[in-house]
Each structure stands twice: as C-alpha cells, then as structure tokens.
Amino acid sequence: MSEILVLVEHVDGEVKKVTLELLTLAKSLGSPSAVWAGPGLTDAATAKLAEYGADKVYNASSQEIVDYVVAPKAELLAQLVSEKSPAGVLVAATAEGKEIAGRLAVKTDSGVITDAVGLSDGFVADQSIFGGGVNVKSKVAKGTPIVAVRPNSTAPVAAAGAGAVEEVAVTVSDAAKAARVVDRVKQEKGARPELTEAAIVVSGGRGVGSADNFSVIEGLADALGAAVGASRAATDAGWYPHQFQVGQTGKTVSPQLYIAAGISGAIQHRAGMQTAKTIIAINKDPEAPIFELADYGIVGDLHQVVPQLTQEVSNR
Numbered sequence: 001m002s003e004i005l006v007l008v009e010h011v012d013g014e015v016k017k018v019t020l021e022l023l024t025l026a027k028s029l030g031s032p033s034a035v036w037a038g039p040g041l042t043d044a045a046t047a048k049l050a051e052y053g054a055d056k057v058y059n060a061s062s063q064e065i066v067d068y069v070v071a072p073k074a075e076l077l078a079q080l081v082s083e084k085s086p087a088g089v090l091v092a093a094t095a096e097g098k099e100i101a102g103r104l105a106v107k108t109d110s111g112v113i114t115d116a117v118g119l120s121d122g123f124v125a126d127q128s129i130f131g132g133g134v135n136v137k138s139k140v141a142k143g144t145p146i147v148a149v150r151p152n153s154t155a156p157v158a159a160a161g162a163g164a165v166e167e168v169a170v171t172v173s174d175a176a177k178a179a180r181v182v183d184r185v186k187q188e189k190g191a192r193p194e195l196t197e198a199a200i201v202v203s204g205g206r207g208v209g210s211a212d213n214f215s216v217i218e219g220l221a222d223a224l225g226a227a228v229g230a231s232r233a234a235t236d237a238g239w240y241p242h243q244f245q246v247g248q249t250g251k252t253v254s255p256q257l258y259i260a261a262g263i264s265g266a267i268q269h270r271a272g273m274q275t276a277k278t279i280i281a282i283n284k285d286p287e288a289p290i291f292e293l294a295d296y297g298i299v300g301d302l303h304q305v306v307p308q309l310t311q312e313v314s315n316r
C-alpha cells in the first residue's frame with residue numbers, strides 16, 4: 001500500500017488531535033507513516049499514533065530541528081520524500097504547518113494545497129478558497145502532493161497500525177538555521193480546549209459591549225466545554241486577547257458548532273469560521289449578514305439570550 005507521510009503536531013510529548021485526524025485521512029488513502037520532528041517521542045505517543053493507523057513512526061529526535069524556526073522541519077520532510085517516495089504528505093493547516101508545506105513544495109518541486117477540508121482517492125482535496133467563500137476540488141499536478149488539512153475537518157477514527165519506529169538522522173543545513181528560537185513562552189493552558197482544535201467555539205463580537213461582559217460568552221463556552229473566540233472588533237477594543245481572534249487575520253476554526261454572539265458577519269470574520277459544520281448566530285439586528293450564513297439564528301439581545309442558553313445547557 002502506498003506510504004503517506006503525516007507530520008505529527010505535538011506539545012509536551014502529547015500528540016495533538018489534528019494529527020489523529022490526518023492519520024485517519026491518510027489511512028483512507030494508503031499506509032500512514034507519522035513523522036515526529038524533534039526530541040520527546042515516548043512509547044505512549046508511539047502507541048497513540050499506532051492506535052490511529054500509523055504503520056511507521058519516523059523519529060527525527062535531533063534537538064536542532066526545534067532549535068530553529070520551521071525550516072528544519074521542511075528539510076526533514078524533504079529528506080523523507082526523497083528517500084521514501086511517498087504517495088503524498090499531510091500536514092495540519094496551522095500557521096506553522098502551512099509554512100512547512102510551502103517550503104516543502106519548493107524543496108521537492110511539488111504542488112501544494114492548503115486549507116483542505118477533505119481528501120479522497122487520488123489525493124483529490126476539497127479545498128476552501130477565497131477566504132472560505134468558495135469550495136473547490138483540487139489535485140496536485142506536479143511532484144509529490146503536499147496537502148495542509150484544516151483541523152476538525154475529519155473525525156479521528158481508531159484503526160490499528162503497526163507503529164514501527166524508525167530512527168531518522170537529520171543534518172540541519174546552514175540555510176535552515178537562519179532564524180533561531182531564543183525563547184519559548186508557554187501560553188497559559190486554561191481549562192478550555194484550544195481554539196483551533198475545539199469541537200465547539202463560542203465567539204463574541206462588538207455586541208458583547210465590554211471586556212467584563214465577555215464573562216457571558218465564557219459562561220456559555222464553559223457550559224458546552226467549548227473554546228472562546230472573538231471578532232477583531234472585540235480584540236482591537238482590548239476586550240479579549242488577540243490570540244483568540246477568529247478570521248482572516250486571526251485563527252481559522254472549523255468546529256462542529258460555532259456560536260457567533262454580537263458578531264455582524266463581515267467577510268473577514270467569515271474567512272475564519274464559515275467551514276464550521278453548524279453555525280448559530282445571536283444578533284439583535286435581523287438584517288445582520290451573519291444570518292445569511294447561519295444554520296440557526298436567534299434575533300435578540302445576547303445579554304438575555306446567552307445567559308438563558310447557558311442556564312438551559314447547565315440544567316441538562
């Protein structure tokens with residue numbers, strides 16, 4: 001069966017959910033090989049990768065891979081593409097994943113597809129383009145297909161793989177050492193799921209009215225086990241940190257459920273959330289453009305609607 005490389009996203013030795021999604025996609029097309037970049041592969045992580053279909057786990061444990069920004073990971077993948085001639089390479093469509101995909105495409109003289117939300121036989125990708133306004137089917141026409149897949153576009157399904165670990169020696173080139181990581185600041189890990197990985201996102205916009213009022217949004221998010229997002233109007237106003245901004249210049253989310261409260265639905269906000277499976281909009285203006293996009297709409301004051309929703313969810 002044809003081998004498909006999957007770049008593992010991991011934090012503190014733990015495999016991120018998006019990697020399990022990529023393995024599931026890869027398994028539907030061939031034989032997935034997980035690529036672990038940097039130190040820290042544990043037996044538990046290997047077992048997790050195997051549980052979701054990884055037949056091989058390439059362990060490139062050199063510290064240098066994570067000492068420099070992004071480029072060494074692209075070099076590692078390029079080396080594996082040259083040595084193993086895989087049928088394709090999958091990475092997560094995160095900021096880092098997309099940069100790696102682009103660099104890898106240049107290094108291997110291959111085509112790249114970003115923001116894929118599905119993948120079928122022959123590496124035909126469902127791709128979300130023009131800021132999410134249009135979905136197309138795309139196929140790489142040159143070299144090894146490199147596809148960056150959006151988190152949450154596939155449900156991870158356990159499917160046993162052999163999980164055979166193979167050590168990979170990497171020499172990071174001088175060119176890849178152009179930008180060194182000088183410090184790592186750990187983002188406080190709250191009780192909430194990470195925004196780009198969350199199955200449910202509750203976002204607030206200008207309609208929330210103030211930083212303090214964001215507790216209303218957080219209340220609903222916590223009742224649902226969701227992540228909190230915000231529109232740019234809310235982050236620019238300083239009501240919520242910029243790292244939670246959803247949209248063209250913020251994060252792209254693709255959750256099962258997206259609740260937009262007090263958000264008008266500007267094109268730049270849509271670009272970050274319109275591939276959500278189900279969208280609920282809460283807005284006091286029945287003409288708000290967000291309702292064109294929403295599967296369910298509630299016309300009303302979010303300060304009344306959201307606490308009622310929170311109460312109702314908490315009662316169940």
Ligand code: FAD
Nearest residue numbers: 205206207231232233247248249250262263264269284302
């Ligand atoms: P508004 O457009 O002001 O809408 C507020 C909404 O809240 C209104 O629909 C109103 O009816 C409703 N409302 C008010 N009070 C209540 C209430 N009590 N209850 C219920 N509803 C209420 N925006 C992003 O979000 N993300 C981006 O990444 C982003 N990138 C951008 C990049 C560029 C280059 C540019 C030019 C703009 C970008 N923007 C982005 C900004 C974008 O154009 C909009 O200005 C922004 O999304 C508006 O945010 P909003 O919907 O919260 O505010």
